[in-house]
Amino acid sequence: MRRTPIIISLLIGLLVLAGLGWGSAAWSRAHERRWSGRLDLELVSCNHCHLKIENLPWAQPSRRHSAPAGLAVSPDNRKVYIALDERNEVVEADGVTLAITRRLEVRGGPFGLAIDAKGERLYATCRDGDRVVAIDLATFREVESLAIGAGPVAATYCDTQEGGRLVIANSVSDNISVVSLSPFKELARPQAGREPYAVAAAPDGSIAFVANRLAVPENYYSMASSELTLVDPSKGKLLLRSPFESAHLAEGIAVAPGRGWALTPLIKVRNLVPITQVANGWVMSSGLAIADAKGSIIQMPLDEAHDYFADPSGIAVDAAGKRAFIVSGGSDTVTVVDLELLARWLAGASDQAKREAIDDLSLSAEYVVARIPTGRNPRHATLSPDGKRLYVSERLEDAVLAVDTAALKPIGRIRLGDGGQTDPIRRGERVFTQAAHTFQRQFSCRSCHPDGHVDGLSYDFDGDGIGDNLLDNRSLQGVAGTSPLKWNGKNPSLQVQCGVRFARVLMRTDPIPGAELDDLAAYLNSLPPPRWARRHRQVLTPAQERGRRIFFATLTPAGEPIPRERQCHVCHRPPLYSNRLMSSVGTRGSLDPSDLFDTPHLLGVAYTAPYLHDGRAKTLEELWTTYQTNDLHGVSSYMNKHQLNDLVEFLKTL
Numbered sequence: 001m002r003r004t005p006i007i008i009s010l011l012i013g014l015l016v017l018a019g020l021g022w023g024s025a026a027w028s029r030a031h032e033r034r035w036s037g038r039l040d041l042e043l044v045s046c047n048h049c050h051l052k053i054e055n056l057p058w059a060q061p062s063r064r065h066s067a068p069a070g071l072a073v074s075p076d077n078r079k080v081y082i083a084l085d086e087r088n089e090v091v092e093a094d095g096v097t098l099a100i101t102r103r104l105e106v107r108g109g110p111f112g113l114a115i116d117a118k119g120e121r122l123y124a125t126c127r128d129g130d131r132v133v134a135i136d137l138a139t140f141r142e143v144e145s146l147a148i149g150a151g152p153v154a155a156t157y158c159d160t161q162e163g164g165r166l167v168i169a170n171s172v173s174d175n176i177s178v179v180s181l182s183p184f185k186e187l188a189r190p191q192a193g194r195e196p197y198a199v200a201a202a203p204d205g206s207i208a209f210v211a212n213r214l215a216v217p218e219n220y221y222s223m224a225s226s227e228l229t230l231v232d233p234s235k236g237k238l239l240l241r242s243p244f245e246s247a248h249l250a251e252g253i254a255v256a257p258g259r260g261w262a263l264t265p266l267i268k269v270r271n272l273v274p275i276t277q278v279a280n281g282w283v284m285s286s287g288l289a290i291a292d293a294k295g296s297i298i299q300m301p302l303d304e305a306h307d308y309f310a311d312p313s314g315i316a317v318d319a320a321g322k323r324a325f326i327v328s329g330g331s332d333t334v335t336v337v338d339l340e341l342l343a344r345w346l347a348g349a350s351d352q353a354k355r356e357a358i359d360d361l362s363l364s365a366e367y368v369v370a371r372i373p374t375g376r377n378p379r380h381a382t383l384s385p386d387g388k389r390l391y392v393s394e395r396l397e398d399a400v401l402a403v404d405t406a407a408l409k410p411i412g413r414i415r416l417g418d419g420g421q422t423d424p425i426r427r428g429e430r431v432f433t434q435a436a437h438t439f440q441r442q443f444s445c446r447s448c449h450p451d452g453h454v455d456g457l458s459y460d461f462d463g464d465g466i467g468d469n470l471l472d473n474r475s476l477q478g479v480a481g482t483s484p485l486k487w488n489g490k491n492p493s494l495q496v497q498c499g500v501r502f503a504r505v506l507m508r509t510d511p512i513p514g515a516e517l518d519d520l521a522a523y524l525n526s527l528p529p530p531r532w533a534r535r536h537r538q539v540l541t542p543a544q545e546r547g548r549r550i551f552f553a554t555l556t557p558a559g560e561p562i563p564r565e566r567q568c569h570v571c572h573r574p575p576l577y578s579n580r581l582m583s584s585v586g587t588r589g590s591l592d593p594s595d596l597f598d599t600p601h602l603l604g605v606a607y608t609a610p611y612l613h614d615g616r617a618k619t620l621e622e623l624w625t626t627y628q629t630n631d632l633h634g635v636s637s638y639m640n641k642h643q644l645n646d647l648v649e650f651l652k653t654l
């Protein structure tokens with residue numbers, strides 16, 4: 001008897017819940033359609049539009065490790081100096097006991113080091129602080145500081161007839177700072193290629209050689225080349241720019257005294273070859289570029305036919321010009337090259353043989369005399385001036401390896417930290433940088449995403465023909481919270497993107513195991529957008545402010561309403577500047593299967609050229625001057641040159 005009311009109230013309850021559910025779904029759908037201006041939109045998560053930067057993983061504090069970057073050894077061979085950018089420190093260690101003797105706090109992420117000829121001053125370039133610091137080595141104190149270009153990562157000292165100089169690679173402003181030492185002052189800032197990353201000077205101080213890390217393709221479908229830039233250190237004049245053909249990630253450079261060579265390890269990259277050719281070894285290999293003072297360059301292979309030494313980075317050459325030591329961050333190896341044997345091969349080779357050398361991996365046996373295993377991710381290398389010790393920064397081991405160059409055997413380590421194995425982000429960075437997961441260890445994630453960023457190239461991930469369906473590389477700095485991933489928006493999560501897909505398309509081996517994938521995702525999620533700390537509190541200039549108003553405009557200057565689905569800020573909605581939806585903006589190419597593309601987030605967009613899914617736009621301006629169709633990608637037809645400039649100026653602040 002008493003059951004009926006219970007059943008009735010249950011039924012009523014269910015109906016109310018269903019009604020509420022239906023009502024809220026209807027509300028949500030109407031709300032989302034209203035604010036996106038898209039009547040086709042089905043239910044998506046509220047997070048697509050309502051999300052807080054403060055909650056993203058990269059905005060949380062993370063552990064700072066004692067990861068060694070640049071190295072320098074005192075002229076008397078006794079002291080080793082090590083830059084610890086993550087910890088804002090420069091440390092001194094004893095070359096014999098390998099114990100740390102002094103520490104100094106240096107703000108702004110000290111990364112590159114150089115020491116003067118007398119061993120009185122050490123110079124540290126601060127990558128995040130955009131300055132170079134002079135450290136007095138008697139007192140181990142910072143004595144002078146000078147503002148230079150943006151993102152300085154490497155410096156070399158040279159004696160010129162007009163006094164001591166520093167030549168500094170500014171990786172973000174793409175130029176070179178030439179600094180006189182007394183007075184401590186910037187003399188000139190010549191232009192370089194994209195991401196100047198390493199510097200070396202001829203022993204007589206007449207030329208400085210700068211290796212640029214990223215390649216700049218002429219067009220998105222043409223071969224990409226990075227650059228060797230030559231400057232005169234006395235006055236800071238640009239002497240010459242010469243391409244490293246079909247190469248990128250040139251991160252080290254050293255001069256071979258007596259031979260007139262500047263040697264640069266680099267990755268030979270064939271990005272227009274379908275990635276399905278990985279199994280044939282046609283996508284990436286390691287090379288050593290030999291340049292002379294006239295800028296002519298020969299590239300020689302460092303790999304072996306069935307074993308690759310991925311991500312060559314730093315290089316050191318002894319004072320006699322006999323041997324070069326090249327560290328490979330992706331395969332934890334030092335490759336020792338006998339320069340006498342190399343010179344002999346070059347002397348006997350025809351011009352054609354020299355041009356084709358880089359593709360003949362059997363050649364390395366002619367001059368590679370040893371491979372020395374190291375700890376995780378060796379990146380910088382330097383020799384003591386007497387040539388007896390080689391020091392190698394094992395970046396993800398928090399250590400510097402000391403190698404006896406006579407025996408070619410490690411003799412110990414300068415321990416800087418614990419290696420960070422309890423930190424998932426650190427473990428993930430190890431997975432990201434190692435080539436162990438690819439076929440014959442040909443490359444790592446870092447080979448295309450240096451420091452989690454872009455390499456500026458577009459790749460052919462399909463097997464349907466050379467140069468078809470190119471996909472512009474995407475930065476992983478600031479990727480947290482931006483899923484779905486890929487230009488076609490097909491991947492829901494970092495785990496899927498980096499696991500199965502990566503194994504199938506790129507690695508040609510087994511997928512990365514689950515636990516390592518979680519670590520990898522933790523690492524990627526920890527990467528803030530480029531130079532975020534510097535940018536997010538900036539005050540807008542008048543031009544940037546005008547550009548901001550254009551970005552958020554709902555009316556044209558003539559008072560015409562801009563339809564909601566064509567307003568920049570609706571698709572590129574703050575704080576990520578993406579609504580994380582697929583949309584069509586008239587950019588479909590003849591080979592694209594669809595006209596819908598993932599709406600990219602715009603955090604750090606100034607640093608990720610080229611643009612659009614296939615990388616066809618070299619600059620931000622080109623998006624609206626060359627690649628706009630019928631106002632489909634935001635309404636821009638009303639804009640004059642100045643208004644477009646203002647808009648671009650604003651985009652560069654994001």
Ligand code: HEC
Binds near residue numbers: 031046
């Ligand atoms: C397509 C983007 C989008 C999605 C998805 C979205 N919103 Fe909104 N929402 C907006 C915009 C735009 C506003 C206007 C105010 C603003 O800019 O924050 C807004 C405002 C609101 C407001 C303030 C009241 C109002 O209507 O102006 C509430 C509450 C809200 N959203 C809740 C939600 C909830 C709950 C969901 C998930 C069901 C959701 N939103 C999904 C874009 C979206």
Ligand code: HEC
Binds near residue numbers: 432485488497502
């Ligand atoms: C051969 C060069 C190359 C290598 C190696 C490479 N990537 Fe990528 N990556 C790309 C390109 C090109 C894209 C854009 C592809 C697309 O959108 O379809 C991309 C896209 C991504 C994305 C999606 C980003 C977004 O915003 O949608 C993630 C995540 C990613 N890569 C992570 C990795 C990881 C992790 C590894 C190593 C396991 C790796 N990549 C190795 C070239 C590479």
Ligand code: HEC
Binds near residue numbers: 568582583584612633
């Ligand atoms: C309908 C949604 C939509 C609107 C409106 C829109 N965009 Fe986009 N935007 C996209 C999509 C989708 C892409 C990627 C297209 C492609 O790759 O082919 C994109 C690409 C971009 C890129 C290149 C990003 C990169 O990494 O390559 C920039 C910059 C950009 N938009 C800025 C703007 C500005 C500024 C406006 C207003 C003038 C605007 N967008 C209006 C959806 C939109």
